[in-house]
Structures are given as C-alpha cells and as structure tokens.
Amino acid sequence: MEVERVQAIASLSQRMDTIPSEFIRSENEQPAITTVHGTILEVPVIDLGNRDEEKLVQLIRDASQEWGIFQVVNHGIGNDVISNLQKVGKEFFELPQEEKEVYAKPAGAQSMEGYGTKLQKEVEGKKAWVDHLFHNIWPPSAINHYFWPKNPPAYREANEEYAEKLQGVVEKLFKSLSLGLEVEEGELKDAVGGEDLIYLMKINYYPPCPRPDLALGVVPHTDMSTITILVPNEVQGLQVFKDDHWYDVKYIPNALIIHIGDQIEILSNGKYKSVFHRSTVNKEMARMSWPVFLEPPPELEIGPLPKLINEENPPKYKTKKYKDYAYCKLNKLP
Numbered sequence: 001m002e003v004e005r006v007q008a009i010a011s012l013s014q015r016m017d018t019i020p021s022e023f024i025r026s027e028n029e030q031p032a033i034t035t036v037h038g039t040i041l042e043v044p045v046i047d048l049g050n051r052d053e054e055k056l057v058q059l060i061r062d063a064s065q066e067w068g069i070f071q072v073v074n075h076g077i078g079n080d081v082i083s084n085l086q087k088v089g090k091e092f093f094e095l096p097q098e099e100k101e102v103y104a105k106p107a108g109a110q111s112m113e114g115y116g117t118k119l120q121k122e123v124e125g126k127k128a129w130v131d132h133l134f135h136n137i138w139p140p141s142a143i144n145h146y147f148w149p150k151n152p153p154a155y156r157e158a159n160e161e162y163a164e165k166l167q168g169v170v171e172k173l174f175k176s177l178s179l180g181l182e183v184e185e186g187e188l189k190d191a192v193g194g195e196d197l198i199y200l201m202k203i204n205y206y207p208p209c210p211r212p213d214l215a216l217g218v219v220p221h222t223d224m225s226t227i228t229i230l231v232p233n234e235v236q237g238l239q240v241f242k243d244d245h246w247y248d249v250k251y252i253p254n255a256l257i258i259h260i261g262d263q264i265e266i267l268s269n270g271k272y273k274s275v276f277h278r279s280t281v282n283k284e285m286a287r288m289s290w291p292v293f294l295e296p297p298p299e300l301e302i303g304p305l306p307k308l309i310n311e312e313n314p315p316k317y318k319t320k321k322y323k324d325y326a327y328c329k330l331n332k333l334p
C-alpha cells in the first residue's frame with residue numbers, strides 16, 4: 001500500500017495557504033490558541049560538567065520531579081559530533097522520495113525500525129504533520145544496518161560516533177537519577193537492562209507548513225522509554241505541559257534535551273514524572289529532531305524499585321514486561 005508522506009503533501013501545499021482538513025486540529029489543540037507566549041516558565045538547564053556531584057544529583061532530581069524534562073550543557077559530546085548527526089539526517093530527508101522509500105518500515109513489522117508516517121489517525125481522526133525514520137544505534141547486537149541510510153555515505157559514521165559518545169551521558173544520567181532516589185548508583189541502569197539497554201534513534205522531519213497555527217507535529221504524549229535524549233535543530237517547536245499550560249522549550253545550540261519517560265516514572269514509583277509534551281511546526285522552515293529512546297529489552301519486567309516500597313509507600317504501578325507495557329500503551333489498554 002502506498003502511504004502518503006507528509007513531506008509530499010507539504011510540497012504540494014507550499015503554493016497554497018491551506019492544509020488538508022485532516023491536519024486541522026480542534027480549537028482546544030491548536031497551537032495558536034493553546035500556547036503560553038513569553039518566557040514565563042523555563043525548563044531547567046543543567047551543567048552536566050558540574051564537579052560538585054551532590055549539587056548535580058540535586059538539580060537532576062528536582063528537575064525530574066517537578067518537570068520531567070531538562071536540558072543539559074557541558075555534556076561532553078562535541079559540537080562537531082552533533083552537527084554531523086544533524087547534517088546526515090537532513091541530507092537523508094532531502095533525498096528524492098523514492099530513495100527514502102527504500103527504507104520504508106515493512107507493513108506489519110513488529111519492530112519500529114524504518115522510514116514512515118503515522119498511519120492511524122490520531123486524536124479526533126486528525127493527522128500529524130511529520131514523517132520519521134527509526135533505527136537502533138546501540139548495542140551492536142541490536143543494530144540492523146538494513147534500516148540505516150546508505151546515502152549520504154557519511155550517515156553510518158556520524159551515527160556510530162554519536163552512539164559512542166552518548167554512552168557517557170547515559171551513565172551520568174542514570175547514576176544521578178539513582179542517587180536522587182537514595183538507592184545505589186547503578187540501581188536504575190541495572191533495572192532497565194544494564195548493558196542490554198537499547199538505544200533507538202528516531203529522526204522527526206516536520207516539513208514547512210502553510211498553517212502552523214492549526215496543525216501539530218507530534219501530538220501530546222509521554223515517551224514510554226526510560227529516558228529520551230533529544231537533539232533538536234534550530235527551529236523552535238518542542239512544547240511541554242506544565243501547570244495546565246503549554247510552554248515552548250527554548251532552543252540552546254548543542255544542548256541535549258532530556259525527557260523522563262514512563263519506565264523511570266514507574267521505577268521511581270511516581271517520584272520522577274514522565275513529561276507530557278508535543279511539537280509544533282513552522283511556516284518557512286523544516287523542523288527536525290533526533291530523539292534517542294533508551295529502551296529496556298522487550299522481555300524485561302519493570303515495576304517500582306522494591307527499595308522504594310513499604311507500608312506508607314505502596315506500589316502505584318503494575319509490574320509488566322516492557323513489551324506488554326508498550327502493547328497496552330499503543331493499543332490504549334489498561
């Protein structure tokens with residue numbers, strides 16, 4: 001079956017000032033109506049190079065409790081590594097449509113991997129203004145190079161380099177998040193699979209949109225991952241829901257945006273919050289983002305850490321295999 005890519009629809013709508021009606025959100029979702037303007041609240045920005053470890057733990061703990069999202073600077077990944085990742089991703093999405101289709105996600109495949117467009121019409125039968133590419137980048141045993149673009153030729157090296165460097169950031173984050181819960185520093189990482197933790201890369205490509213006031217990119221959701229580490233391009237678009245309102249997340253060049261996902265909320269028995277977020281689109285420019293979802297192996301069972309449970313603190317979440325959690329979430333089952 002031929003799937004209509006948003007990028008193809010966008011190139012047709014460029015000459016018009018309208019978008020197909022299935023992309024027009026209801027008023028209670030339209031970004032022009034529901035976004036708070038002006039920087040009233042700002043997502044915390046944390047210096048990951050801070051040598052005062054206790055302070056770092058405290059900052060990450062507070063941001064994860066209060067917001068479920070923060071940006072990190074001084075994270076140790078070179079600007080060149082990030083700009084190479086962005087460059088090859090952009091080049092891939094700028095290839096002719098038929099070259100991208102080579103990587104299309106096979107119909108009915110279990111895995112997320114491949115090039116695609118969300119098929120199911122989302123909330124109220126509406127579509128999202130975005131195409132994507134998914135593929136694992138770590139560990140080597142989880143990688144299927146079939147889904148890694150061969151063009152541009154530097155694609156593979158740029159992604160390998162980023163995956164390599166990302167591991168240091170992942171270690172630091174899990175360590176601080178564990179210490180923030182007053183458990184051993186390796187406890188959360190072990191609970192999500194240790195060295196078997198899977199790094200799933202997604203590239204979101206949001207083509208220019210004639211009516212960014214009416215459409216949405218990725219619709220409101222929480223990530224089902226443990227943590228998501230996201231690199232945006234320079235086009236503003238990520239928004240978080242806080243105290244009943246939608247706020248823009250400020251673009252900071254070379255910063256990484258860290259989302260707490262559902263599995264960390266569950267493991268922490270609700271102390272850390274999985275952040276509710278969405279993305280908007282731009283009239284003139286293509287927005288792109290590179291979230292890496294850190295996912296437990298499918299068969300691993302995840303529930304609140306036993307050390308956090310006692311008579312006063314009963315478990316607030318069920319323990320489930322990650323694959324069952326994902327199945328229920330995707331199919332909107334309890």
Ligand SMILES: O=C(O)CCC(=O)C(=O)O
Binds near residue numbers: 204223238278279288
């Ligand atoms: O593009 C963004 O900034 C957010 C994307 C996102 O939330 C997702 O793909 O899960």
Ligand SMILES: [Fe+2]
Binds near residue numbers: 221222223277
């Ligand atoms: Fe997300």
